[in-house]
Amino acid sequence: MNVLASIPPPLGSVLILVLGTLVILLLTGRLSNSPTILATIGVLSLLGAALPAMGGDALTRVSVLGVVAAGLVGMLLVPSAELHNSTQRPEVAALILLGSTGAIVLATAGELLSAALGLETLSLSAAVLVALGRGARPLEAAFRYFVLAAISFAALVYGLGLLLLATGSFAWPRPGVVDPTYSYIWTIGVLLIGLGFAYKLAVFPLLWGPLDAYTAGAPGLAGFVMAASKIAAVVALARLAAGAAVPMAPILIGIGLVSIIWGTFGALAQREVRRMLAYSTVANAGLMALALGCGPEGRAAAIFFVVIYVLTILLAFAAMAGRGTGPLPFGEVRGEGLSATRALGLTLALLSLAGIPPTPGFWAKLAILDASWSALGFWPTLVAVIGGVAGVLYYLRPLPDLLALTRAHVSSAPAPAVWFAGAAVVVLGLAPGFAYAVARLAIGG
Amino acid sequence: MADYSALMVYLALAAAIAALLVIISGRLSPSNPSIAKLRPYECGVSEPQTTETRWPVRFALVAMLFLVFDVEALFFFPWAVLARELSWNGLLAMGGFFAVLGVGYLYARARGALTWR
Amino acid sequence: MAATDVFVAIVFYLVAATMILAGASMVLARNMVRSALWLVLTLAGVAVMYVLLSADFLAVAQILVYVGAIMILMLFAIMLTPNQVDLPSAAPQAQRISAALTALAVFGISVFVMLSHRWNVRAVPLDAPSSERLGVLLMSTYVLPFEIASLLLTAGMIGAIVIAREE
Numbered sequence: 001m002n003v004l005a006s007i008p009p010p011l012g013s014v015l016i017l018v019l020g021t022l023v024i025l026l027l028t029g030r031l032s033n034s035p036t037i038l039a040t041i042g043v044l045s046l047l048g049a050a051l052p053a054m055g056g057d058a059l060t061r062v063s064v065l066g067v068v069a070a071g072l073v074g075m076l077l078v079p080s081a082e083l084h085n086s087t088q089r090p091e092v093a094a095l096i097l098l099g100s101t102g103a104i105v106l107a108t109a110g111e112l113l114s115a116a117l118g119l120e121t122l123s124l125s126a127a128v129l130v131a132l133g134r135g136a137r138p139l140e141a142a143f144r145y146f147v148l149a150a151i152s153f154a155a156l157v158y159g160l161g162l163l164l165l166a167t168g169s170f171a172w173p174r175p176g177v178v179d180p181t182y183s184y185i186w187t188i189g190v191l192l193i194g195l196g197f198a199y200k201l202a203v204f205p206l207l208w209g210p211l212d213a214y215t216a217g218a219p220g221l222a223g224f225v226m227a228a229s230k231i232a233a234v235v236a237l238a239r240l241a242a243g244a245a246v247p248m249a250p251i252l253i254g255i256g257l258v259s260i261i262w263g264t265f266g267a268l269a270q271r272e273v274r275r276m277l278a279y280s281t282v283a284n285a286g287l288m289a290l291a292l293g294c295g296p297e298g299r300a301a302a303i304f305f306v307v308i309y310v311l312t313i314l315l316a317f318a319a320m321a322g323r324g325t326g327p328l329p330f331g332e333v334r335g336e337g338l339s340a341t342r343a344l345g346l347t348l349a350l351l352s353l354a355g356i357p358p359t360p361g362f363w364a365k366l367a368i369l370d371a372s373w374s375a376l377g378f379w380p381t382l383v384a385v386i387g388g389v390a391g392v393l394y395y396l397r398p399l400p401d402l403l404a405l406t407r408a409h410v411s412s413a414p415a416p417a418v419w420f421a422g423a424a425v426v427v428l429g430l431a432p433g434f435a436y437a438v439a440r441l442a443i444g445g
Numbered sequence: 446m447a448d449y450s451a452l453m454v455y456l457a458l459a460a461a462i463a464a465l466l467v468i469i470s471g472r473l474s475p476s477n478p479s480i481a482k483l484r485p486y487e488c489g490v491s492e493p494q495t496t497e498t499r500w501p502v503r504f505a506l507v508a509m510l511f512l513v514f515d516v517e518a519l520f521f522f523p524w525a526v527l528a529r530e531l532s533w534n535g536l537l538a539m540g541g542f543f544a545v546l547g548v549g550y551l552y553a554r555a556r557g558a559l560t561w562r
Numbered sequence: 563m564a565a566t567d568v569f570v571a572i573v574f575y576l577v578a579a580t581m582i583l584a585g586a587s588m589v590l591a592r593n594m595v596r597s598a599l600w601l602v603l604t605l606a607g608v609a610v611m612y613v614l615l616s617a618d619f620l621a622v623a624q625i626l627v628y629v630g631a632i633m634i635l636m637l638f639a640i641m642l643t644p645n646q647v648d649l650p651s652a653a654p655q656a657q658r659i660s661a662a663l664t665a666l667a668v669f670g671i672s673v674f675v676m677l678s679h680r681w682n683v684r685a686v687p688l689d690a691p692s693s694e695r696l697g698v699l700l701m702s703t704y705v706l707p708f709e710i711a712s713l714l715l716t717a718g719m720i721g722a723i724v725i726a727r728e729e
Contacts, residue, residue, distance in 0.1 A: 011706075025549065026548055098720075102714075117711055128720065131724075162671075165675065181678075185679065510723075511635075512631040522697075534701060538701045538705045543712075549716040552720070553723060
């Protein structure tokens, strides 16, 4: 019992997730044809992984709970996931658990070597999850995602080497510990590590792989990939920016602003929901990057934002799950035959993404604008505001059709993932202050 | 560098033998080529197709699995040289590593990835 | 200067020259299979460098994993896609330019680091086998990354199996 009590919290979560993975892998043959039992095992391991984290610090709690929420939505959608080969459901469940493990390790690791390995575990699981979607498009998108992930991972490992050379350890960078002789090597190292983390956030120059992956994968799995990657990337970048504000903050602000502009124009040009969501995620990643560069207040706002954003996007993807991997054009939403629950879920998600009060998305955007205003002043905040207002234009385009669908009585299978993610969004909308307080604790403010 | 002298001698010998074989067979054999002799099959039917055909993807699968287990085997070396000193902690660490990949191996068998179809 | 120093210096310059030659040939070769074989030579040179640095475990790892397994994988991958990837100048202009810029940036950073770092130069070549110390580190300080590596390998194995299944 003493041994169990002495395991630090994220490690306990990781152990439970690994156990779940191993059980699923051992029973692969038997679980291939019983998706409900499979999903139950997966959900139980994820819930089990959330428990030890409750004893940890705020950073651990935010990271583990966020990743577990992403995993839960993905896992609830496993039985209905649009796979190329439906006997491969056990692998999907195992990869969701492995990806969650990687994301938790990336966000909470005590040193950068573990974080790097966690990131690569997440990337690999994510690429395979995308590849397993039905049709030829997911495979191609996954390949592109994986190649770009490998390149950014190479940059990260190179940066890790430079950091090791400059400081002699794999510890997270801290201000004021580096020998002035090595400050250039240290700076390049930190920037390359930041590049590796930023790929998971999908900000401006590193977005082609994620963009395709979010668009082409099976919705439930793409939602998981997106959510787990973003939450881990924001926490990791926040820790990096806290320790190395000098090279990181201006770069984050710069790529944040470019991403907001680029993602907004990209999303405005789209004609279908999934690609619009993929482009708008770049704009939102830009908002988070901008906030990450704005000191402790900004980092708290970014973590607050990512928790809300991730749950909202999970709701959107969960609502679209089960209808195939193809695009969902704006004009054809009404004919899609979404059930009232799904249409309502998608409506709530889009309202929150657009930042309409009193949805949680409103509070998330407000926190970021507030941090940006007090740290950077007028012009950068104006760009962020314009990006947010333009969001209303593209997010709300399918809304009339969706509202019509909520009145039409289309019967469909129960959608536990929609209920779960929807409940989470509603709770966050009712108590945003609590989430913000936890986010502030997480960054040590 | 004394430890590596045997390795160096071995490498030098290997290079010398390889070079010797090529040189001797090149010097001693008479050479008067003709078109018929230069074809892959000097007698019998000519080759039905080029060698540049598409290989089945299972070759890549085998190579990938080989890579995974090769890396796993590699990690045994630093543990093995110190197995006694590392004692139970080392055994636990190695056991955890081995257990995960051992389950991976059972999974690969269950999926028939190790059988040649 | 001792005899071993001269020997080490000769081996270093010979191998370094071979590696540069092989690396350039790998990039310039028109045939993918030849490129891959030049890469084998380059990676084998890295293994010799590890031996010179007294990093015995890394030398073995380099031979086993890179020269062995990864090159086999690479050759199979080339043979899976005949006449598709070995077309001369198949890469578009923009891709070539960005590849050249990336290579230049890596080269620049590496040269800068080599010149600006205060290296601990020792009078005698390092002559302590590193496997033991590596083992201790892997089983104590870096036990967590070590275990996560097994998860990474498992994810890779699952990925290979599910994507390569022909049905």
